[in-house]
Amino acid sequence: MKGAKLKLDHIDRKIIAALQLDGRMTTQQLGDRIGLSASPCARRIRLLEQAGVIKGYAAIIDEALFGLPVSAFASIKLSRQHEDDLDRFAKAVSRWPEVVDCYLMTGQRDYLLRIVVSDLAEYERFLKEKLTRLDGVASIETSFALTQVKRTTFLPET
Structure with missing residues (x-):
């Protein structure tokens, strides 16, 4: 499915927006935030990951505090x-x-x-x-x- 054109609906867009703000939230927390139960929320996340829309998860580091100003x-x-x-x-x-x-x-x-x-x-x-x-x-x-x-x-x- 990677590379295939995925049609994103409003729920997918809500998931993406929420994960961009906090990629560490649990599936339950995400589901509560967007009004979806944990199981369908997890399924949608998995599909977004498989399609390559969600490429990964990372911490955002302050470059100056890390020693690279x-x-x-x-x-x-x-x-x-x-x-x-x-x-x-x-x-x-x-x-x-x-x-x-x-x-x-x-x-x-x-x-x-x-x-x-x-x-x-x-x-x-x-x-x-x-x-x-x-x-x-x-x-x-x-x-x-x-x-x-x-x-x-x-x-x-x-």
Whole structure:
């Protein structure tokens, strides 16, 4: 069922909204919140998980308190955009724990990365030891976040 287009009804959307606010609640608590008994609620959650709508559950960590207060946004241009070059870059980036977000982009740049590190020296190390050593990287432009204005895991309603 994974990858199949799932038609979400209003109950599914209520489940998703509630779990986005508190992914630790029990099935009983969730059912009480949305007006459904625990058994059908658990069945719907299982279907949402099997369909890939719910990909997993995670704690949201304060990056600064965890010791990673610096967010760097690196715009990457590759020397070529052939499929094997894109795949090689994506594989390398997926192994680097400092990269917490990576997007293949349209426009002037090929990739946008968000990298979290403890300080500027750590970013310089990442840049010199990993990013610049990757074959096919033509240019890198980095911007540093001063303040995080908004970050959410809560999706807007569709």
